[in-house]
Amino acid sequence: MSDVSIRTRINGEEWTGAVEPRLLLSDFLRGNLGLTGTHVGCEHGVCGACTVRFDGDPVRACLMFAVQIDGHEIETVEGLSPAAGTDLRIADLHPIQRAFHETHGLQCGFCTPGILMTVASFLERNPKPSDREIREAISGHLCRCTGYHNIVAAVARAAELLTEVEA
Amino acid sequence: MSDRRRWIGERVPRIEDARLLTGRAPFVDDWEPPGTLHVAFVRSNLPHAKILDIDTAAAAAHPGVAAIYTAEDLGALCCPGPVLVPPPPIEGAIFHARTPLPLAREIVRHQGEPLAMIVADSRYIAEDAAALVSVDLDALDAVVDLSTALNEGAPLVHSDLGSNLAAHVRQTKGDYEAAKSAADRVVARRFRYDRGVAAAIENRGVLAEWDARADRLRVWDTTQAPIPIRAAIASTLGLSEAQVRVIAPFIGGGFGPKVMFYAEEILIPWVAMQLGRPVKWIEDRYENFFATTQEREQLHESELALTEDGRILGVRDHFLHDSGAYDPYGLTVPINSQCTLLGPYRIPNYESEFRVVFTNKPMVTPVRGAGRQHGVFVMERLLDIAAKELGLDRLDIRAKNLLDPDEFPHNHEIIYQDSAPLTYDSGNYAPALAEAARLIGYHDFENERRAAAADGKRIGLGIVNYVEGTGIGPYEGARITVEPSGKVRAATGVGTQGQGHFTAFAQVVAEAVGVNPADVRIVTGDTSEFHWGTGTFASRGAVVAGNAFGAAAQAVREKILAHASEALEVSEEDLELVDGTARVRGAPDVSIALGELARRANPLRGAVKPGTEPGLEATSYFGPERGTTANGVHALIVAVDPETAMVDILRYVVVHDCGTVINPMIVEGQIHGGVALGIGNAFYEELTFDEFGGTTNASFMDYLLPTATDVPAIETAHMVTPSPLNPMGTKGVGEAGAIPVAAAFVQAVEDALREVAPTLELVDIPLSPGRLFEALQDAGEEA
Numbered sequence: 001m002s003d004v005s006i007r008t009r010i011n012g013e014e015w016t017g018a019v020e021p022r023l024l025l026s027d028f029l030r031g032n033l034g035l036t037g038t039h040v041g042c043e044h045g046v047c048g049a050c051t052v053r054f055d056g057d058p059v060r061a062c063l064m065f066a067v068q069i070d071g072h073e074i075e076t077v078e079g080l081s082p083a084a085g086t087d088l089r090i091a092d093l094h095p096i097q098r099a100f101h102e103t104h105g106l107q108c109g110f111c112t113p114g115i116l117m118t119v120a121s122f123l124e125r126n127p128k129p130s131d132r133e134i135r136e137a138i139s140g141h142l143c144r145c146t147g148y149h150n151i152v153a154a155v156a157r158a159a160e161l162l163t164e165v166e167a
Numbered sequence: 168m169s170d171r172r173r174w175i176g177e178r179v180p181r182i183e184d185a186r187l188l189t190g191r192a193p194f195v196d197d198w199e200p201p202g203t204l205h206v207a208f209v210r211s212n213l214p215h216a217k218i219l220d221i222d223t224a225a226a227a228a229h230p231g232v233a234a235i236y237t238a239e240d241l242g243a244l245c246c247p248g249p250v251l252v253p254p255p256p257i258e259g260a261i262f263h264a265r266t267p268l269p270l271a272r273e274i275v276r277h278q279g280e281p282l283a284m285i286v287a288d289s290r291y292i293a294e295d296a297a298a299l300v301s302v303d304l305d306a307l308d309a310v311v312d313l314s315t316a317l318n319e320g321a322p323l324v325h326s327d328l329g330s331n332l333a334a335h336v337r338q339t340k341g342d343y344e345a346a347k348s349a350a351d352r353v354v355a356r357r358f359r360y361d362r363g364v365a366a367a368i369e370n371r372g373v374l375a376e377w378d379a380r381a382d383r384l385r386v387w388d389t390t391q392a393p394i395p396i397r398a399a400i401a402s403t404l405g406l407s408e409a410q411v412r413v414i415a416p417f418i419g420g421g422f423g424p425k426v427m428f429y430a431e432e433i434l435i436p437w438v439a440m441q442l443g444r445p446v447k448w449i450e451d452r453y454e455n456f457f458a459t460t461q462e463r464e465q466l467h468e469s470e471l472a473l474t475e476d477g478r479i480l481g482v483r484d485h486f487l488h489d490s491g492a493y494d495p496y497g498l499t500v501p502i503n504s505q506c507t508l509l510g511p512y513r514i515p516n517y518e519s520e521f522r523v524v525f526t527n528k529p530m531v532t533p534v535r536g537a538g539r540q541h542g543v544f545v546m547e548r549l550l551d552i553a554a555k556e557l558g559l560d561r562l563d564i565r566a567k568n569l570l571d572p573d574e575f576p577h578n579h580e581i582i583y584q585d586s587a588p589l590t591y592d593s594g595n596y597a598p599a600l601a602e603a604a605r606l607i608g609y610h611d612f613e614n615e616r617r618a619a620a621a622d623g624k625r626i627g628l629g630i631v632n633y634v635e636g637t638g639i640g641p642y643e644g645a646r647i648t649v650e651p652s653g654k655v656r657a658a659t660g661v662g663t664q665g666q667g668h669f670t671a672f673a674q675v676v677a678e679a680v681g682v683n684p685a686d687v688r689i690v691t692g693d694t695s696e697f698h699w700g701t702g703t704f705a706s707r708g709a710v711v712a713g714n715a716f717g718a719a720a721q722a723v724r725e726k727i728l729a730h731a732s733e734a735l736e737v738s739e740e741d742l743e744l745v746d747g748t749a750r751v752r753g754a755p756d757v758s759i760a761l762g763e764l765a766r767r768a769n770p771l772r773g774a775v776k777p778g779t780e781p782g783l784e785a786t787s788y789f790g791p792e793r794g795t796t797a798n799g800v801h802a803l804i805v806a807v808d809p810e811t812a813m814v815d816i817l818r819y820v821v822v823h824d825c826g827t828v829i830n831p832m833i834v835e836g837q838i839h840g841g842v843a844l845g846i847g848n849a850f851y852e853e854l855t856f857d858e859f860g861g862t863t864n865a866s867f868m869d870y871l872l873p874t875a876t877d878v879p880a881i882e883t884a885h886m887v888t889p890s891p892l893n894p895m896g897t898k899g900v901g902e903a904g905a906i907p908v909a910a911a912f913v914q915a916v917e918d919a920l921r922e923v924a925p926t927l928e929l930v931d932i933p934l935s936p937g938r939l940f941e942a943l944q945d946a947g948e949e950a
Contacts, residue, residue, distance in 0.1 A: 020291075022291065023291075030196075030197075031199070035190070036190065036193070036194075036196075036197035037189065037190015037191065038190070039194065039196075039368075039369065039419065040196070041368040041369065041370070041419075041452070042368075042452040042866075042867045043451055043452055044452065044866060044867065044868065046866075046867035046868055047368055047452075047867055049368055076190070077188075077189065077190035078189070078190050080189070081189060088185040088186060088189065088191070089185070090180075090184070090185050093185065093188060093189065097188040097189065100184070100188055101180055101181070101184040101185070101188060102180060104180070104181065104832045104833070104835075104836050106184065106187055106188065106665075107420075107665035107666070107667070107836055107840060108367075108368075108369070108417070108418060108419050108420045108664050108665025109183075109184075109187030109188070109192060109417065109419075109665065110194065110367075110368045110369045110417075110419025110420060110665075111368045111419075112187055112188060113188075113190045116188070131880075134875075135875040135876050136875075136876060138874075138875045139874040139875045139876045140874075141874075141875075142366075142368060142867065142872050142874065143368065144365075144366055144367055144368055144420050144422065144840065144843075144844065144872070145420055145665045145836075145840045146836060146839055146840050146843075147838075147839030147840045147841070147842055147843030147844075147878050147881060147904075148839075148843065148874075148875040148878050149839040149878070149880055149881050150836060150839065151875065152875065152880070
């Protein structure tokens with residue numbers, strides 16, 4: 001099958017090109033664009049590590065084909081905070097990222113980028129979530145390191161930081 | 168030393184976070200040199216079979232395929248892998264080593280054993296070609312059931328052995344038979360622990376690049392033990408170790424299986440050299456259920472002999488341990504079970520005997536806890552049952568058998584996994600148990616239970632002890648260098664998989680040399696930076712590497728003081744190291760920056776004093792004589808629905824003692840994650856096999872990992888009994904959280920159901936909702 005042309009926006013930048021029809025979105029982002037912050041943990045849509053935002057909604061990049069983003073907008077973890085130089089400072093990061101740092105909401109960090117993308121959408125819709133709502137919101141993500149305890153704390157803290165930013 | 172700003176013990180936020188949170192921290196699969204070829208393996212669908220034919224012709228003709236290999240194509244490489252951990256010297260022990268070939272030849276002995284390796288322009292093409300390989304296998308009867316595997320006439324995993332016995336070990340202390348005959352009560356039960364997977368979210372992967380001009384091999388590998396892997400690659404491929412660089416960059420969770428040395432770690436570098444191209448293999452999740460090692464199947468027949476008032480006289484435990492098809496990791500797991508069973512208790516007589524059994528299932532090597540779970544489960548269950556039979560309180564029966572602080576060091580007279588006698592270095596057990604009881608509200612629980620019952624809820628409480636042998640040798644090392652910028656770089660050989668090494672080790676260094684941890688750049692897992700060490704396993708990073716950093720930091724501190732003393736013309740005793748400077752006590756304006764001292768210590772011209780070394784640098788090693796003994800108590804409250812057999816954890820309390828804590832935030836994180844894994848092991852995660860030995864739930868759709876709605880908030884409390892075996896007083900904590908969960912969980916579930924099912928005895932783990940439902944039915948029929 002011949003390649004298919006697509007036109008999309010990735011992290012705010014226009015991208016036009018041709019892709020193999022069977023190429024997974026996760027492989028496209030990682031392999032073709034070098035956006036390796038999106039991680040692949042199970043390739044069957046359960047672990048959530050590969051979650052990216054598709055027109056603002058969290059989706060599993062391992063369950064979509066690259067051709068499906070034609071005409072749509074994708075946001076990955078690389079788009080969450082402005083690209084810094086070599087001196088990567090916590091203070092420059094997105095409030096959600098800062099909250100994860102403050103509360104030790106990550107350990108190995110492999111599942112983290114996907115969780116950040118889900119949380120970004122969740123907190124847009126529910127800026128003041130309860131503990132129960134946070135747990136349900138992240139229940140589509142598997143983390144083997146943290147026991148979720150500090151991820152829940154991180155989301156609550158992110159909600160606070162985002163409210164401060166808006167205030 | 169009063170000048171030292173304390174960093175050890177501080178909740179320093181992690182230095183590594185920024186790179187991980189922005190997606191920049193490189194994992195193995197994030198590297199891809201130009202021209203990389205990709206590998207897919209053809210693996211056996213059958214657990215036990217004779218290989219009749221592997222036809223690769225159609226696959227080889229597929230466009231984009233660079234090469235295909237079967238066992239026949241490997242030449243001298245196709246020999247059994249090494250025994251990684253030789254068994255400890257235990258008198259009378261039998262051990263039959265059987266390790267796998269890189270690609271199976273003649274016989275496959277477990278599902279997923281690799282048959283052929285396909286190298287292609289992309290993983291997509293490699294998998295297309297894999298589907299074109301025609302494999303003709305003749306199925307053999309498989310050894311699936313552990314309980315019958317040693318029976319006469321059972322099929323044989325390794326026919327040359329004449330039985331499926333892989334090892335037999337008996338260790339005793341005192342005289343159990345005599346204790347039994349003196350006992351008022353003997354409790355005897357059978358216990359079963361089933362298999363699960365470690366399920367790091369990152370699967371395994373290897374990328375190798377042979378640089379023919381430099382005559383060097385670079386390997387990126389998801390390993391917990393980069394230095395032993397380098398040694399193995401070099402010796403197998405006939406290279407000098409200096410020609411091989413193994414990089415374990417950021418690793419997406421280890422949990423034990425990534426410390427194994429796997430066939431892929433040889434095959435991928437070998438192919439890269441054969442083809443002169445970078446070659447990459449990334450395991451997929453389905454493969455991970457077969458190709459990565461697993462743990463936990465054991466069957467125990469156990470006895471506890473006691474006095475009427477609940478004093479332990481002796482324990483007998485005979486068990487079978489499923490090794491899977493091969494046993495490259497020696498006896499680590501069953502010896503851990505054997506040694507951990509004794510727990511924090513005074514047990515004068517112990518008879519423990521185990522048989523390790525080959526089965527046609529994936530290989531078993533340590534998974535977070537590494538056999539310790541089983542020992543704790545057996546002991547704590549026996550105490551629960553004994554308490555019921557003797558009419559004693561479960562807290563009292565535990566408390567009265569705890570070792571007292573004046574009984575340390577306590578020699579248990581048997582050999583531990585590190586080949587040293589099992590000797591507890593230190594501990595303070597009674598206060599930990601009392602604190603956990605207080606935090607969970609043990610003494611008010613009957614009121615709580617009645618209040619819940621009034622709301623139609625059945626709640627129960629569980630509380631158990633554990634002791635964990637941690638921080639074993641042989642050694643680790645660290646090199647610390649003060650750079651002319653004033654920043655400090657420091658390297659060690661252990662790999663890192665999320666434990667916060669970049670921060671905790673920086674705290675150790677920062678405290679000694681008087682800088683901020685943020686100015687210490689730690690490097691782990693790169694053999695070109697540090698090439699002595701063994702790896703991250705057995706809850707040993709903070710103990711063994713941590714103390715190596717401590718020793719090296721002290722040596723660098725001494726060098727700094729010597730140079731500063733000369734530069735400032737004051738005696739060393741009058742100097743303090745603060746904020747990246749050496750300065751005179753009481754006259755902080757008289758100071759010199761560490762960077763300036765580093766420059767002076769490495770002059771480009773002139774003379775260096777005879778007998779001194781250049782630079783502000785030191786390398787030190789730490790090797791403990793034996794492991795440290797951490798301990799703790801887990802307590803939880805559950806609500807159980809007897810209709811649906813669903814269990815809801817309402818509260819979870821952990822009181823733990825890992826000696827000196829470098830970073831409480833990181834330690835708590837380790838505990839949280841361990842408990843979550845333990846909850847999975849206790850209730851959700853069971854790898855199931857059909858009667859032919861095939862796995863029936865090899866996906867995350869079917870094999871259930873706990874999610875955020877299954878794991879409760881976890882309350883933690885630290886107790887500190889420093890280890891006398893190392894200068895910092897640290898003990899390990901990486902595995903602790905996972906170890907006692909199942910024992911606590913079933914006790915709580917039984918407790919919640921004590922009125923509904925008074926005869927209910929939970930002796931099998933994982934206790935899935937299905938298993939609990941069946942146990943409830945059985946208990947109902949008995950009643």
